Amino acid sequence: MTDSISLPIAASTASKARLASRHAAERRFRIYGLLAVLFGLSCILTLFVTILTGGYNSFSQTVITLDFELDADNIDASDIHGSNFRTIVRRSTYALFPDVTTRQDKRTLANIVSSGAEYQLRDFVIAHPDRIGQTVTLQVPMSDDLDQLSKGVIRAELDESERRVSDIEISWFNSLRDQGKIETVFNGTFFTASDSREPELAGILGAALGSFYTLLVTLALSFPIGVASAIYLEEFAPKNRLTQIIEININNLAAVPSIVFGLLGLAVFLNFFGLPRSAPLVGGMVLALMTLPTIIIAGRAALKSVPPSIRQAAIGLGASPMQTLMDHTLPLAMPGMMTGTILGMAQALGETAPLLMIGMVAFIVDIPGGVTDPATVMPVQIYLWSDSPERAFVERTSGAILVLLAFLVTMNALAVILRKKFETKW
Amino acid sequence: MFRSTIALGAAVALTASLATSAANARDQIRIVGSSTVYPFATVVAEKFGKSSHFKTPVIESTGSGGGFKLFCAGLGEGHPDITNASRAIKKSEVENCAKNGIRNITEVKIGYDGIVIANSRDAEVANLTKRQIFLALAKDIPDGKGGFKANDYIKWSDIDASLPNRKIEVMGPPPTSGTRDAFVELAMEGGCGKIKEIAALKKTDKNIHKAVCQSIREDGAFVEAGENDVLIVRKLEANPNAFGIFGFSFLDQNGDKVQGSLIDGKSPTFENIASGAYGVSRPLFFYVKNDQAKTVPGIREYLAEFASENAWGEEGYLSDKGLIPMPAAERKKYMSDAKNLTTNIMM
Numbered sequence: 001m002t003d004s005i006s007l008p009i010a011a012s013t014a015s016k017a018r019l020a021s022r023h024a025a026e027r028r029f030r031i032y033g034l035l036a037v038l039f040g041l042s043c044i045l046t047l048f049v050t051i052l053t054g055g056y057n058s059f060s061q062t063v064i065t066l067d068f069e070l071d072a073d074n075i076d077a078s079d080i081h082g083s084n085f086r087t088i089v090r091r092s093t094y095a096l097f098p099d100v101t102t103r104q105d106k107r108t109l110a111n112i113v114s115s116g117a118e119y120q121l122r123d124f125v126i127a128h129p130d131r132i133g134q135t136v137t138l139q140v141p142m143s144d145d146l147d148q149l150s151k152g153v154i155r156a157e158l159d160e161s162e163r164r165v166s167d168i169e170i171s172w173f174n175s176l177r178d179q180g181k182i183e184t185v186f187n188g189t190f191f192t193a194s195d196s197r198e199p200e201l202a203g204i205l206g207a208a209l210g211s212f213y214t215l216l217v218t219l220a221l222s223f224p225i226g227v228a229s230a231i232y233l234e235e236f237a238p239k240n241r242l243t244q245i246i247e248i249n250i251n252n253l254a255a256v257p258s259i260v261f262g263l264l265g266l267a268v269f270l271n272f273f274g275l276p277r278s279a280p281l282v283g284g285m286v287l288a289l290m291t292l293p294t295i296i297i298a299g300r301a302a303l304k305s306v307p308p309s310i311r312q313a314a315i316g317l318g319a320s321p322m323q324t325l326m327d328h329t330l331p332l333a334m335p336g337m338m339t340g341t342i343l344g345m346a347q348a349l350g351e352t353a354p355l356l357m358i359g360m361v362a363f364i365v366d367i368p369g370g371v372t373d374p375a376t377v378m379p380v381q382i383y384l385w386s387d388s389p390e391r392a393f394v395e396r397t398s399g400a401i402l403v404l405l406a407f408l409v410t411m412n413a414l415a416v417i418l419r420k421k422f423e424t425k426w
Numbered sequence: 427m428f429r430s431t432i433a434l435g436a437a438v439a440l441t442a443s444l445a446t447s448a449a450n451a452r453d454q455i456r457i458v459g460s461s462t463v464y465p466f467a468t469v470v471a472e473k474f475g476k477s478s479h480f481k482t483p484v485i486e487s488t489g490s491g492g493g494f495k496l497f498c499a500g501l502g503e504g505h506p507d508i509t510n511a512s513r514a515i516k517k518s519e520v521e522n523c524a525k526n527g528i529r530n531i532t533e534v535k536i537g538y539d540g541i542v543i544a545n546s547r548d549a550e551v552a553n554l555t556k557r558q559i560f561l562a563l564a565k566d567i568p569d570g571k572g573g574f575k576a577n578d579y580i581k582w583s584d585i586d587a588s589l590p591n592r593k594i595e596v597m598g599p600p601p602t603s604g605t606r607d608a609f610v611e612l613a614m615e616g617g618c619g620k621i622k623e624i625a626a627l628k629k630t631d632k633n634i635h636k637a638v639c640q641s642i643r644e645d646g647a648f649v650e651a652g653e654n655d656v657l658i659v660r661k662l663e664a665n666p667n668a669f670g671i672f673g674f675s676f677l678d679q680n681g682d683k684v685q686g687s688l689i690d691g692k693s694p695t696f697e698n699i700a701s702g703a704y705g706v707s708r709p710l711f712f713y714v715k716n717d718q719a720k721t722v723p724g725i726r727e728y729l730a731e732f733a734s735e736n737a738w739g740e741e742g743y744l745s746d747k748g749l750i751p752m753p754a755a756e757r758k759k760y761m762s763d764a765k766n767l768t769t770n771i772m773m
Binding site: 111196 | 454456464465468469471472475476477479481482484485486487504547654655656675676678679680681682741743746747748
């Protein structure tokens with residue numbers, strides 16, 4: 001008898017058709033979802049490929065090996081800083097092609113070497129004063145145009161009028177390359193220098209440090225305030241109309257466009273309190289205001305996820321509310337809070353709009369040494385380079401984006417690791 | 427873990443507050459102003475910072491108008507020392523400065539900048555007159571019956587049969603930009619004067635004349651592309667129909683991608699702009715607060731660097747960046763003004 005049991009509904013053809021169409025709808029629904037995911041992935045892939053192909057060039061630099069005669073006529077041992085290194089560099093460059101005599105050609109020839117060479121030589125002599133009077137061989141960067149030629153961005157096969165490098169410069173370049181004087185090396189300057197108007201001398205260290213100081217201030221302000229607010233609102237505040245209004249406003253604040261915080265910073269921190277312009281201190285304060293809602297919301301969610309039984313057990317054993325919080329609830333909620341904070345920091349790291357109003361969108365060459373020194377941040381540096389006329393800044397822009405992305409990925413990975421490591425499943 | 431976090435937070439906060447109290451008198455020049463002068467001022471600032479013992483000046487690109495607003499807001503450490511401008515200071519701005527106690531200002535002209543109308547190298551070089559530029563971009567044009575009508579030219583060839591058979595599509599800077607002001611003043615108003623009906627209007631109704639000459643069409647033929655000139659160059663490369671309006675330095679750097687149109691028969695070359703033959707060029711300036719030169723170290727030295735032949739001379743490094751040098755006599759005058767901080771703005 002048992003084997004004769006069959007479902008009577010499955011027999012009708014109408015119900016079979018219905019079932020088939022339901023299955024088809026189910027499959028379609030999944031395909032839509034899959035397509036959405038694939039679309040998102042392909043967008044990200046395109047973005048990464050574009051930036052990578054555009055940016056990897058910025059990590060290499062074309063350099064030329066030159067002999068510099070450090071004669072006493074041009075170098076004053078008592079005042080090395082003010083000595084005439086320009087002439088020495090010029091002389092070494094002219095010596096490459098002694099047959100170049102006209103004024104115009106000599107000027108062009110002098111420009112194949114970066115204008116930073118004289119400062120590099122000066123720093124070398126300051127570090128090695130005993131070498132004055134000798135001839136030294138140094139690798140100095142070539143000008144941005146020849147660097148771009150060497151990397152194939154400026155194409156030699158174009159007509160002379162259509163490219164920035166003249167025929168004679170290309171012939172010089174080829175002859176020097178055949179002599180083995182030109183090399184492509186890792187671009188250390190990109191990581192050790194600050195902003196410059198010469199692409200071959202520009203680096204991101206200044207902006208990276210600016211970002212670091214800014215985030216330090218942001219963290220120092222928004223983490224304690226955010227955690228304290230979350231604790232009070234979640235654990236101690238009475239549930240009444242006032243706390244409801246506060247709650248709604250915190251959620252609204254998280255959606256306020258960031259430029260508004262910049263205007264607030266300009267009006268309050270700069271104009272009213274008279275804090276210095278372009279300083280990471282003010283930038284950090286503005287960004288702290290911006291990240292506070294994120295931290296408070298994440299903190300409250302983390303506290304909420306700690307089961308009430310933990311609190312009840314602690315209270316039941318005679319712990320005070322503060323002891324319960326400090327010894328039990330908060331340590332358990334901490335991974336969630338940290339995750340929220342790191343995500344808030346990552347958001348702050350990528351922000352430019354609020355910094356525009358407080359003067360951090362500026363050309364700053366000196367590397368900041370503290371939170372009150374003028375500084376800029378990495379996304380601002382990317383913006384400034386993207387707006388520069390020199391062609392070589394295009395790859396520098398992509399290079400800086402790569403570095404910023406590396407930072408963001410690291411921070412997000414840290415958030416994931418923290419969550420995985422300390423998270424408790426109930 | 428939690429306690430150590432608190433300790434870290436406290437330490438960080440303490441460091442931050444200590445650093446704040448260390449802030450004292452400003453030892454760094456602060457400069458604001460025009461985005462057109464920014465590429466030149468930054469080069470000078472960098473050289474100055476590297477070759478002297480002073481700190482490198484901090485330069486913000488705020489636009490000419492925004493620069494004067496900050497510059498004239500007051501004297502003292504909280505306000506910039508120098509503002510760059512791609513146009514001369516206006517009377518209202520001088521008055522605003524005077525109202526806030528800034529009476530001694532030195533104006534220094536640094537050179538010239540040409541404004542170019544460029545298109546992609548894939549298209550033909552255009553040969554435009556100012557009159558044609560006006561007719562292509564003005565909001566209202568004469569209707570031939572003594573009145574005005576909304577601009578209805580769609581293609582360049584509708585204006586003049588010699589122009590390309592392409593849709594009018596021009597990308598240019600927004601009204602906040604000094605480049606836009608200069609373009610309107612030099613190209614649009616210049617073209618305006620070539621049209622009889624409008625020239626006649628100047629005698630009868632100045633306000634309408636001004637409105638007609640300065641209004642740019644808003645029906646999509648002129649696109650405001652923001653202050654980012656690199657973006658305009660990229661868009662031109664992708665669209666051979668389009669023209670873009672920007673400063674000469676961007677044409678100079680991107681000569682393999684875009685070409686400058688001839689205006690009134692002259693092409694926008696370094697030589698033509700320097701000699702004044704190319705009609706759409708403007709002077710660039712910066713303005714210094716003389717009183718602040720006493721308190722902020724390095725201002726005089728920065729001016730000396732800027733006003734040296736090595737920088738703004740005919741073969742100086744600024745000309746490599748696309749600045750068109752002034753004639754020698756003018757250079758001499760402004761060099762002496764800069765050196766002596768001569769107040770040359772009439773209050």
